[in-house]
Amino acid sequence: MKILKILTLRGPNYWSIRRPKLVVMRLDLETLAETPSNEIPGFYEGLVHTLPSLVEHFCSPGCRGGFLSRVQEGTMMGHIIEHVALELQELAGMEVGFGRTRETAEPGVYQVVIEYQNEQAGRYAARAAVRICQSIIEQGAYPSLELAQDLSDLRDLAGDAALGPSTEALVKEAEARDIPWMEVSARAMIQLGYGAHQKRIQATLSGYTSILGVELASDKEGTKQVLRAAGVPVPRGTVVSYLDELEDAIADVGGYPIVIKPLNGNHGRGITINITHWKQAEAGYDAAKAVSKSVIVERFYQGRDHRVLVVNGKVVAVAERVPAHVVGDGRSTIAALIEETNRDPRRGTGHDNVLTKLEVDRTSWQLLDQKGYTLETVLEPDEVFYLRSTANLSTGGIAIDRTDDIHPENAWLAQRVVKIIGLDIAGIDIVTSDISKPLRDVDAVIVEVNAAPGFRMHVCPSEGIPRNVAEPVIDMLFPPGTPGRVPIIAITGTNGKTTTTRLIAHIFKQTNQIVGYTTTDGTYIGEYLVEPGDNTGPQSAQLILQDPTVEVAVLESARGGILRSGLAFTQCDVGVVLNVAADHLGLGDINTIEAMAQVKGVIAEATMSNGYAVLNADDPLVSAMAERTSAQIAYFSMNPENELIRTHTQRGGLAAVYEHGYLSILKGDWTLRIEQAVNVPLTLGGRAPFMIANALAASLAAFAQGVRIEDIRSALATFQASTKQTPGRMNLFNLGSFHALVDYAHNVHSYEALGGFVQNWTTGERIGVVGSPGDRRNEDLVMLGKLSAGIFDRIIVKEDNDTRGRDRGDAANWIQLGITQAKPDARCEVVLDEATAVRAALDDAPPGSLVVILPESVNRAIQLIEERHPIQVIAPAKSSDAAESGAIVPTSKSTIDSKETVSTPSGV
Numbered sequence: 001m002k003i004l005k006i007l008t009l010r011g012p013n014y015w016s017i018r019r020p021k022l023v024v025m026r027l028d029l030e031t032l033a034e035t036p037s038n039e040i041p042g043f044y045e046g047l048v049h050t051l052p053s054l055v056e057h058f059c060s061p062g063c064r065g066g067f068l069s070r071v072q073e074g075t076m077m078g079h080i081i082e083h084v085a086l087e088l089q090e091l092a093g094m095e096v097g098f099g100r101t102r103e104t105a106e107p108g109v110y111q112v113v114i115e116y117q118n119e120q121a122g123r124y125a126a127r128a129a130v131r132i133c134q135s136i137i138e139q140g141a142y143p144s145l146e147l148a149q150d151l152s153d154l155r156d157l158a159g160d161a162a163l164g165p166s167t168e169a170l171v172k173e174a175e176a177r178d179i180p181w182m183e184v185s186a187r188a189m190i191q192l193g194y195g196a197h198q199k200r201i202q203a204t205l206s207g208y209t210s211i212l213g214v215e216l217a218s219d220k221e222g223t224k225q226v227l228r229a230a231g232v233p234v235p236r237g238t239v240v241s242y243l244d245e246l247e248d249a250i251a252d253v254g255g256y257p258i259v260i261k262p263l264n265g266n267h268g269r270g271i272t273i274n275i276t277h278w279k280q281a282e283a284g285y286d287a288a289k290a291v292s293k294s295v296i297v298e299r300f301y302q303g304r305d306h307r308v309l310v311v312n313g314k315v316v317a318v319a320e321r322v323p324a325h326v327v328g329d330g331r332s333t334i335a336a337l338i339e340e341t342n343r344d345p346r347r348g349t350g351h352d353n354v355l356t357k358l359e360v361d362r363t364s365w366q367l368l369d370q371k372g373y374t375l376e377t378v379l380e381p382d383e384v385f386y387l388r389s390t391a392n393l394s395t396g397g398i399a400i401d402r403t404d405d406i407h408p409e410n411a412w413l414a415q416r417v418v419k420i421i422g423l424d425i426a427g428i429d430i431v432t433s434d435i436s437k438p439l440r441d442v443d444a445v446i447v448e449v450n451a452a453p454g455f456r457m458h459v460c461p462s463e464g465i466p467r468n469v470a471e472p473v474i475d476m477l478f479p480p481g482t483p484g485r486v487p488i489i490a491i492t493g494t495n496g497k498t499t500t501t502r503l504i505a506h507i508f509k510q511t512n513q514i515v516g517y518t519t520t521d522g523t524y525i526g527e528y529l530v531e532p533g534d535n536t537g538p539q540s541a542q543l544i545l546q547d548p549t550v551e552v553a554v555l556e557s558a559r560g561g562i563l564r565s566g567l568a569f570t571q572c573d574v575g576v577v578l579n580v581a582a583d584h585l586g587l588g589d590i591n592t593i594e595a596m597a598q599v600k601g602v603i604a605e606a607t608m609s610n611g612y613a614v615l616n617a618d619d620p621l622v623s624a625m626a627e628r629t630s631a632q633i634a635y636f637s638m639n640p641e642n643e644l645i646r647t648h649t650q651r652g653g654l655a656a657v658y659e660h661g662y663l664s665i666l667k668g669d670w671t672l673r674i675e676q677a678v679n680v681p682l683t684l685g686g687r688a689p690f691m692i693a694n695a696l697a698a699s700l701a702a703f704a705q706g707v708r709i710e711d712i713r714s715a716l717a718t719f720q721a722s723t724k725q726t727p728g729r730m731n732l733f734n735l736g737s738f739h740a741l742v743d744y745a746h747n748v749h750s751y752e753a754l755g756g757f758v759q760n761w762t763t764g765e766r767i768g769v770v771g772s773p774g775d776r777r778n779e780d781l782v783m784l785g786k787l788s789a790g791i792f793d794r795i796i797v798k799e800d801n802d803t804r805g806r807d808r809g810d811a812a813n814w815i816q817l818g819i820t821q822a823k824p825d826a827r828c829e830v831v832l833d834e835a836t837a838v839r840a841a842l843d844d845a846p847p848g849s850l851v852v853i854l855p856e857s858v859n860r861a862i863q864l865i866e867e868r869h870p871i872q873v874i875a876p877a878k879s880s881d882a883a884e885s886g887a888i889v890p891t892s893k894s895t896i897d898s899k900e901t902v903s904t905p906s907g908v
Contacts, residue, residue, distance in 0.1 A: 001077065001130055002028040004109070008119045011538060011566035012606040014599050015113050019098045020566055023085075023122040025112045026104070026589075027130065029077050032137075033108030036074035044071050046136035047080070050147065053091065057083050077133060078103070078110035085114045085122075085129035092154035094121060104589045111589060121157040124150075159349075163190070166204050166455040173470035179484035180570055182542065192477065194569075195486035195516070195550035199477040204425050205452045206477060213422030217451040220263055220296055223421065230420050232413065233445045237298035239263060246285055247278075249297040257300035260284035262292030272363065273389040274300050280366070287362065301431045301445050305391040306402060308410070308428040309458055309469055310418040312476040315411040317458040317467040318403045318435065323388040324358050324396030328379025334368075335375040338387070347396075355462065358396040363389055399457035401464025402435050409438045417449060425473060427453025486550060488569055489701055492557045492603045493578025493616075494596075495750040496694045497536070499729045500578060501556040503682065503698040506719045508552045510711035516544035517554035520744075521727055521858075525550060537561030541568035562602050563588040574701045575607035575631065576614040578694070580621040581749030587775060597621040607631035612654070612704035614697055617644045634704050636696040638689060656700035658692050663716070665703055674699055675713050681720040687760050688730060690753035727858050730757070733870040737847040738764065740870070742861050745854050746772055748783050754852070755791040764848030768792035769841045771834070771854060774804035774811045781811055785818020792852070794827040795819060798837035800856035808832065838864050 004026040011020045037043055047054065048068065057067035067083050082099040089096045098115040116122025128150045135142045163171060167190060174181050174192050181192050189202045200207045205214070216222055224234045236253045240246055250258055260281065261271040270291035272284030288295035309317040326337035338358045341347070347355040360375070364387045368374060371385070379385055391397045410430070418426045432444030439445065458467045478484050489508075491501045498519045505517040505524070516525045518540040522532040525547060531540070536558035544553045545568060557567065580597045590596050604613040604625040610632070616622040617635035623644055626633045633653060637645050640659035645666070649655050655666040658677065665672040677686035682695055699712050719725055731742040745754045758766055770788045772781055788795050797812045797819070812830050819826050831837035834856055841851045842864070855861035 001030055001032060001134055003127065003130060004028055006123055006126060007564055008123065009566040010119070011568055012570065012602055013566035014563055014602060015100055016098065017602065017605045019115055020570065021116050021119065021122070022098070022566075023114050023116055023119070023126050025081075025114075025126045025130075027078055027081065027110050027112050029108045029110065032077050036076060037071045037080060038074035040137055042140045043136055044068075046140045046142070047071060047084075047133075050132060050136060050142045051084065051087055051091075054083060054087055057087070059083070076101075076103075076110070078112050081126075081129045081133055082112050082114055084132055085112070085125040088125045088128055088132075088150060088154060089114075089116065089121060092121065092151050092158060094118065094154070094158055096122075105591045118158045118161045120161065121154050124154060124157060128154075164203060165459065167201070169455050169459050169468075169470040170201055170204075170473055173468070173474045174484075177474060177478070177484070179474070179478060180545075182546070184546070191546060192474075193484035194488070194545045195553060196514070196548060197483045197486055198546070198548055201473075201477075203452050204455060204473070206424060206473070208424045208476070209451065210422045210424070213424075213426075214451040216421055217423065217426065217449045218264055220261070220448060223449050226420060227417060227446065227449075230416075232417055232420070233439050235259070235298040235301060235445050235447055237296050239294050239296055240285075241294045243282070243285060246281060246297065250281060253297055253299045259296075259298045259300045260288050261296050261298070262288045263294040263296055264292045270295075271390050272366075283362075283366065298447075301443070301447075303431040303433045303442070303444055304435075306430045306432060306435050307399075307453070307457060308406065308414040308430060309453060309455075310414055310423075310426050310428060311469065311472040312424060313415055313419065314472065315406065315414055316403075316472045317469050318401070318406045319399040319457040319461060319464075320402045320435070321391030321393065321457065322398045322400065323386045323391045325384050325386045325388075326358070326379070328381055328383035328385070330381040331378065333376045333378055334373065334385060337379065338375075355398065356394055356396050358387055360387065363387075393454070393457050398462035401458070401461040401467065403458075403465070403467055405436045407436050407438055410435060413439065413446075417446060421449050423449070423451055424476065425453065426451060485573075486545075486553055487574075487705055488545075488553045488555060488572040489574040489576065489705065490555045490557050490567070490569075490572040490603050490606070491576040491578070491697075491701075492559075492562075492600050493576075493622075494581040494600075494747065495745075495753060496578045496690060496697075497556045497558065498744075499682070499691070499726050500576065500694045500698050501554055502726055503695065503715070503719055504576075504701055505552075505554040506725070507698060507702040507707060507712055507715040508554065510715050511552075511707060513551040514549050515552045515554060516547055516550035517556070518544060519556050520558070538565045538568035545569060557603055559590075559596070559599050560588070562599055563590070567602065567606055569606070571606055571608040571611075572603070573608060573611040574614060574705050575603040575611070575629075576697055576701050577601065577604055577616065577622045577625060578697055579616055579619045579749065581747060582780065585777060585780070593621065597625070601625045601628060604629045604631065612701070614701045614704065616693070616697070617642050617648075617655070618693075632704075634700050636693070636700050638693055638696075654700070654704060656696040656703075658696060661686065663692070663696055663699060665700065665709070672709060674709060675716050680716045681718075682716070682726075682730075684730065684732065684757065688757045690756070691730060727862065731862065733865050735842075735845075735865070735868055735870050738845045738849045738851065740842065740845075740851045740853065740865050742853050742855060742858065742865065744858060747776070748780065748787065751784055751787040751791070754854075755787060758791050758850065758852055761850045764850065765793045765846055766791065767794045767796070767841050767845060767849055767851045769796045769798060769834075769837050769851070769853045769855075770815065771798045771800060771856065772811060772815065773800060773856075774802070774806040776811075778814050781814035782818035782821070785815040785820075786822040787818075788815070789819045789822035789826050795829075796837045796841055797828065797830045798834045799832045801834065802856070835860060835864065842868065 007024040009022040055065050059067035078101045082101045086096050086099050094117040096115040100113040102111050132142045171181050184191050189200050192199045221239045227234050238249045238252050240249045256276045258275045259273045270288040275281050275284050305321045307319045342357045347357045388395050414428045427450040429448040433442050455469050458469045491497050501519050505515045508515045514526050518535045520534045523530045523535045523540045536556045541555045580600050582593050607613045609630040612634045613629045613631040614634045617637040636656040638658045640657045645655050649666045652668050661676050663674045677683045677692050683691045702712050733740045745751050772784050797815050799812050819828050845851050853861045
């Protein structure tokens with residue numbers, strides 16, 4: 001077997017909308033292509049021996065052992081690898097359950113799809129599954145040590161990518177509120193929300209956290225000074241930087257017992273408590289100096305350690321923290337008790353689990369020495385031995401929820417302390433014998449204020465009620481009623497995507513919002529180009545969604561990005577599907593137009609239920625997408641008599657149609673006329689039907705999102721098929737004696753749409769400079785040639801510089817074949833170099849002619865034309881009947897026809 005390709009999908013995709021995290025492996029079964037599992041000697045037995053837990057996979061039989069029964073009966077190896085890859089992740093502690101295996105058009109080649117939690121682990125599991133199955137086929141088994149190593153590697157990958165318990169709690173709370181999130185590329189930051197409504201967190205630091213508050217909280221002695229001055233009970237203490245200052249410092253705080261800790265430290269590192277003599281003090285000083293240049297010497301206060309969590313000025317949780325310890329049973333040694341305690345499945349390494357495994361360190365040995373114990377000492381029944389002097393969970397401590405026990409005065413004091421320090425989220429460490437009594441009544445003190453406090457002890461306490469401490473944080477960042485998203489309008493289709501995207505962005509600009517949009521020409525924010533290039537994939541969309549200035553996102557979403565990575569967003573507010581035509585077939589294992597419709601339909605299916613899927617009622621493949629989306633439906637059509645439109649609007653549905661020369665919105669019995677097509681420059685005086693369709697889709701999408709009809713009308717009047725607003729989309733140039741048209745038509749559907757306009761050219765020759773990307777099928781290239789023969793009087797066939805794997809001249813030969821098949825006497829020549837072909841057409845164009853250039857490089861074609869100093873084309877004059885547009889009239893009444901003569905470019 002051979003792995004040909006592995007893709008990682010991170011958003012709604014061709015395979016699943018609800019399961020965005022998928023690995024797609026393209027697998028060649030090679031010699032196993034015709035061999036089911038029951039014909040491979042010993043394979044079933046070897047698989048069960050290696051992974052007996054596969055018995056829990058139901059598969060299509062729908063019962064325990066269902067998958068293994070399929071293996072016994074005979075199933076293909078791709079299907080088996082799917083289940084093995086899922087089970088490896090399950091055994092490594094990652095819950096996954098979705099998988100698909102499909103044979104491609106290439107015999108023996110399969111697409112194996114598996115769900116993942118961590119993408120690196122998912123890719124590893126896919127490769128390991130192939131390796132395991134290959135080993136069982138060849139040797140009848142897979143070595144147990146290698147399986148153990150695979151599972152260890154998978155756990156490590158998952159652990160390395162884990163968010164941490166505090167961040168995970170916040171992310172889950174955001175997800176529960178339908179607030180999207182994504183990882184920022186630096187400093188372990190997480191973005192919650194999109195665009196202008198986003199907030200950022202770093203663990204439990206938020207964008208609202210004061211840097212001054214963090215700095216003060218990090219300065220333990222400075223914090224005590226500020227709190228002492230405010231009348232808050234804090235330990236007596238002082239700071240020393242040299243060992244010879246230590247003895248005087250001990251005297252200053254009132255003598256033993258004392259605590260020595262680093263001036264700048266966290267997680268209990270370098271802290272020694274309950275020091276009762278000089279030798280201990282020296283050792284404690286050395287431990288603290290290993291963490292910080294200066295150390296704090298404090299009076300030691302008897303009592304239990306409590307953490308009070310304050311969020312946005314309110315106490316939200318309290319936990320008593322108990323240091324790492326073991327409890328004797330009268331039989332077991334301390335070492336055995338530690339080992340037994342660490343068998344608790346809740347205990348792991350660091351912060352990965354609810355609890356942390358117990359370890360013996362310097363402090364543990366000191367505590368053993370103080371008691372006269374060793375690790376071989378047997379403790380009496382119920383005797384508690386503490387392995388740590390501090391109660392941090394990260395060193396093996398446990399937490400007991402005390403939220404309901406805190407005295408109101410202590411809660412008030414904690415809230416006041418956090419305001420004094422200046423933090424939005426803080427953990428107050430209190431040492432007290434009884435948290436239910438005021439601190440002063442029991443000689444208790446506040447020992448520390450912590451910025452970025454951990455949530456683990458509150459979310460998953462060892463004892464007591466778990467507290468949803470993430471809820472008040474998200475309430476603070478996103479108060480009820482405030483948005484976490486910016487509107488997302490996603491556009492897809494075979495043709496017209498870029499023009500429609502740009503027009504929708506132009507419409508939203510009329511609302512004085514900052515619009516971020518992605519197109520095949522580049523990524524834009526407001527009026528500025530952020531990044532040039534063909535930016536229609538998820539990476540460019542993420543750039544827009546991560547930008548804090550963007551208030552509306554308009555995202556062109558092409559087939560390639562959906563197949564390679566999925567969508568960059570979980571849901572959109574408006575999903576626009578313009579059309580589906582036979583383009584790019586044969587790429588990415590999409591071989592039929594129906595499969596292509598499923599790819600494009602991802603946009604409709606990812607539209608939120610209270611949003612709108614804007615669908616082309618004139619395209620059956622697109623209109624059928626209404627059955628697969630939970631969103632509201634809005635149809636657009638060039639035919640006001642379209643039966644689907646009639647039925648939909650009679651039921652109160654929303655639609656846009658081209659009727660009596662107007663672009664109109666329909667709903668129920670009412671028609672809201674936006675503008676006459678002749679007054680919309682994009683339509684070239686109403687002579688470009690496909691541009692009218694694009695304008696209908698754009699207008700409907702904006703209207704569905706609440707844009708005023710006046711703003712839509714204004715946008716349509718000021719948007720032109722120009723090199724500035726729609727480069728490469730029906731750009732018409734007046735070169736004096738003839739015209740040139742640049743359009744990025746590159747498939748059958750777009751050639752047909754362009755032909756409708758070109759054939760309206762009534763004077764002179766129609767000259768075409770035609771070509772196509774080399775990754776199209778031979779039959780597609782032939783069809784383009786046939787269409788060219790019907791559109792143009794004279795044809796120059798050229799090729800793209802990037803032949804996309806074809807031999808030079810091969811694509812041009814297929815196009816030329818189509819031309820001669822359709823029109824044997826066609827005037828046709830082949831000039832492979834695009835620039836040379838364009839110059840030849842422009843040099844030889846007779847008066848009154850139209851030279852149509854279908855370029856690989858739009859910029860190069862436009863530059864070659866602009867070198868000839870074209871005359872600016874005057875936009876069609878606006879009809880006085882436009883005053884009627886915008887009127888709401890019952891559809892049963894007669895509509896208003898334009899009686900104005902509209903000027904258009906000469907020849908049209």
